[in-house]
Structure formats: C-alpha cells, structure tokens
Amino acid sequence: MESASAGAPAQRARRKEARGLVRYFLAALLVRGADSGATVGIVLLALDTSRHAGGGAAAGGLLAAALTAPHLFGPWLAHRLDRARDSRRLLAGAFVLYAVALACTALSVGRVPLGVSLCTTAVAGCCGPLLTGGLSSRLAALAGAGERAQRRAQGWDAMTYGLGGTLGPALVAGAAALTGPREALLALCVAAGGAAGITITLPHDRPDGRSTAPTPSVREGISLLFRHPALRRVTILTLVSALELGALPVIATTYGPHLAHHPAAGAVLTTALGLGSLAGSLLVTAVPLRGDPEVWARRLFALLAGTTVLAACAPTYGTALAGFVLVGVANALSFTSTLASRSAYAPPGARAQVFVTSAGLKVALTSVGTAATGAAAGLGGRTLLLLAAGATTLAVLLALADQLATSRRPLAPPPVAGRRARGGPRPVESASPPAAEARPDRGA
Numbered sequence: 001m002e003s004a005s006a007g008a009p010a011q012r013a014r015r016k017e018a019r020g021l022v023r024y025f026l027a028a029l030l031v032r033g034a035d036s037g038a039t040v041g042i043v044l045l046a047l048d049t050s051r052h053a054g055g056g057a058a059a060g061g062l063l064a065a066a067l068t069a070p071h072l073f074g075p076w077l078a079h080r081l082d083r084a085r086d087s088r089r090l091l092a093g094a095f096v097l098y099a100v101a102l103a104c105t106a107l108s109v110g111r112v113p114l115g116v117s118l119c120t121t122a123v124a125g126c127c128g129p130l131l132t133g134g135l136s137s138r139l140a141a142l143a144g145a146g147e148r149a150q151r152r153a154q155g156w157d158a159m160t161y162g163l164g165g166t167l168g169p170a171l172v173a174g175a176a177a178l179t180g181p182r183e184a185l186l187a188l189c190v191a192a193g194g195a196a197g198i199t200i201t202l203p204h205d206r207p208d209g210r211s212t213a214p215t216p217s218v219r220e221g222i223s224l225l226f227r228h229p230a231l232r233r234v235t236i237l238t239l240v241s242a243l244e245l246g247a248l249p250v251i252a253t254t255y256g257p258h259l260a261h262h263p264a265a266g267a268v269l270t271t272a273l274g275l276g277s278l279a280g281s282l283l284v285t286a287v288p289l290r291g292d293p294e295v296w297a298r299r300l301f302a303l304l305a306g307t308t309v310l311a312a313c314a315p316t317y318g319t320a321l322a323g324f325v326l327v328g329v330a331n332a333l334s335f336t337s338t339l340a341s342r343s344a345y346a347p348p349g350a351r352a353q354v355f356v357t358s359a360g361l362k363v364a365l366t367s368v369g370t371a372a373t374g375a376a377a378g379l380g381g382r383t384l385l386l387l388a389a390g391a392t393t394l395a396v397l398l399a400l401a402d403q404l405a406t407s408r409r410p411l412a413p414p415p416v417a418g419r420r421a422r423g424g425p426r427p428v429e430s431a432s433p434p435a436a437e438a439r440p441d442r443g444a
Helices: 003-048 058-082 087-108 114-136 147-178 181-199 220-229 229-260 266-287 291-311 317-343 350-375 383-406 434-438
Strands: none
Touching: 003 058, 003 114, 003 147, 003 181, 003 229, 058 087, 058 114, 058 350, 087 114, 114 220, 114 350, 147 181, 147 229, 147 266, 147 317, 220 229, 220 350, 229 266, 229 291, 229 317, 229 350, 229 383, 266 317, 291 317, 291 383, 317 350, 350 383
C-alpha cells in the first residue's frame, strides 16, 4: 500500500515529463519546418514576381542570403538565452518575431523596393539560431535523468531537423503550386506562431527562476568550443564535415542525371538522402547511443566518409540510390552524436552558447561547401563525392590528431590551495563529463 502511494508521484512526474517532450517535439517540428521551407518559399516568390521591380533569381539569392547570414550573430542571442530567467519566453518571442518578419517579407517582395524586403528578411534570419541550436539547448532539462532518456530525446530532436528539413521545403513547393508562393510563405508564418504558443507551455527548465551556474561572456562562450578538448574535437568534426553536407545536394543534381540519363534523377537522389536521414534518426531513437559521445562522433563521421565513398563508386543508378540512403543514415547518426557531445560537455551556464555557436558556424561552412561544389561542378559527380568524403575524412583525422596531442600533453601540477598555479591552464570547472547526461542539468 505504501509502495503504491510512493510510486504515484513518480508516475505523475513521468507523465508530465512525457507530455512536455511531446510538446517540445511538436514545437521543434513546426518551427524547423518553417525555417527550412522559408528559403525555398522566398526564392519561389522572387521568381514569381520577376516581372516586378525587386523580383527574379538574383533577388531570390539575395533574400536567401539575408535569411541565413545572420546565423553568425547567434552567440549574442545565445548569451541572452543562457542568462534568461525564463528561456521559454525568449524562445517564444523569437518565434513570433520570426513569423512577423517573414510575413512582412512575404507581403513586400515585388511590391516595395528590394531593400525593404532584405531588411525584414534579415530580422527573421537573426531569430534563426534560436529556432535550431537555441531550442535544442533546452532539451536536456526536459528529457529527464538517465543517459538512455537523454540520448533517446536527442534522437527525436535530430528527427525534427530531418523531418523539418524535408517536409518544410516539400510542403512549401506544393502549396506554392496550388495557391502561390506568397500564401505558402504566410502558412510558414502561421506554423512558427503555433510553435511559439506551444513553447510557452513547456515545463520551466529553471523552476526557481534563477540560474545556478555562471554565464560566461560571448567571447568566453565562443572560445570554450576550442579550449575544452572534447568540445574542440567535436567542433572540428562538425565544421569540416559541414563542407560535405553543403556539397551533397549540389552533387546529386549532376551525379543522378549522369547515371540515369534523366533530369529528375538528381532530385530522387536528394530524396533518398532525406529518407536515409529519417531512417537514421529513427534508428538512434530506438537504440540510443551509449557511452562516450565524442568516441561515437569520431566513429560515426568515419562511417559518413565511408558511405560517401561507396556512393561515389556506385556502378549503376540503383546502387547510387542505396548509397545515398546509407549516407543519409550515417549523417543522422553522426549529427545525433554531436548533439549528445554538446549536451555532455557544455557547462550549464553556457549551454545555449555552445549549441548556437556550433550551429551558426556549421551553417556558414555548409554554405561554403555548397558554393564551392557549384563552382567545381564540371569535375563530375564521382570526383566531387570523393572530395566530399575527403573533407569528412580530414575532419576525423584532425580530431584523432588532437586527441593524440592532448593525451601526450603533460598534466599541469595541482594548484596551491586558494589560488591557481601560475601558467597552468584554467579548467572548465562546470563542463560535464561524458556521463553527465545521466544527471539532471541544474541551471540550464
């Protein structure tokens, strides 16, 4: 009798936690779908209004750049998020501002000077980092105690990126064909607004309204990615491999038609990549990663490079399709390992800065990969795939070299009580060990 009454509060807590996670994933799917579809919608709208001033492909490219470039300002927003007494309000406010600014763009393109539309698009772009890394940085406090629970939640989070990145552009393209690109963009604004309404109902990640961990400055938060050994290695893997992720959609447009002799074959390869990513997210959710996330990251990025080589060596279009599915699976697994690593090693007072800065830098490097691949399209799909695999292989080798150099570095003598040893490295005292996800994250 007593044991049943004692277990009732625990059951209610688990149900409350599950409801909070469901709301989190619904909000994440809505807002990330809106973020991914916005670029496609803006370009389609610019092309549709090409007969007016401020329309056309060039205007679409400028608007797309205005939406993505402000991600580099993410660390300043993340610093504010780390210091917020109630992160739900800041996130929901950012989602509402994103929706309003994007709606202004939808209503202004082709009707007012292009500069006005660029300004409203840039405002929406400034909110972008909170739609991605900023929201993910709050997940650890909602997922509950235990490594398995944390890793499963990170797998679901990775799935929202994959589903949002696939469904958002597809739904925008379909809606644009039926009702027009302006209406499709406005529908994305409604989705972002709905995500804001759900986010404000999430469980409070700081029940006492106070942060228990110090928040480093923006400069310290950025440098943390490179001063903390494990975070530095995961950052290397994330950024260098982002060149491949930006290259793959461009490669598909040339590699598919070369093998199948059909112009639509490239789009099918891109779809196979997305389906593989979805399958990988489902796999890592059903069977969560266990153990040191940094070790998993190195292994899984090596797997990504290997599957890319297999896709490059495909003799037929059918085997290339299978290869792109495997690349998508490996991409989802490796991405989940980076989420787990950031959650494990980021200090509680700088969690948002670690997530958002990594995401912003990744967006920038992905754009570089896309641009470089477009410029080198004449090399052919196979060669470009091998070069992309080489970039990811380089990332793994750099991470391994850093691991070797760090392990050989002599440890600094322990500091004298009450002061730090002169010249000794300053430790990141609040950084979590690899198993830190087994404990609830206080103050984040």
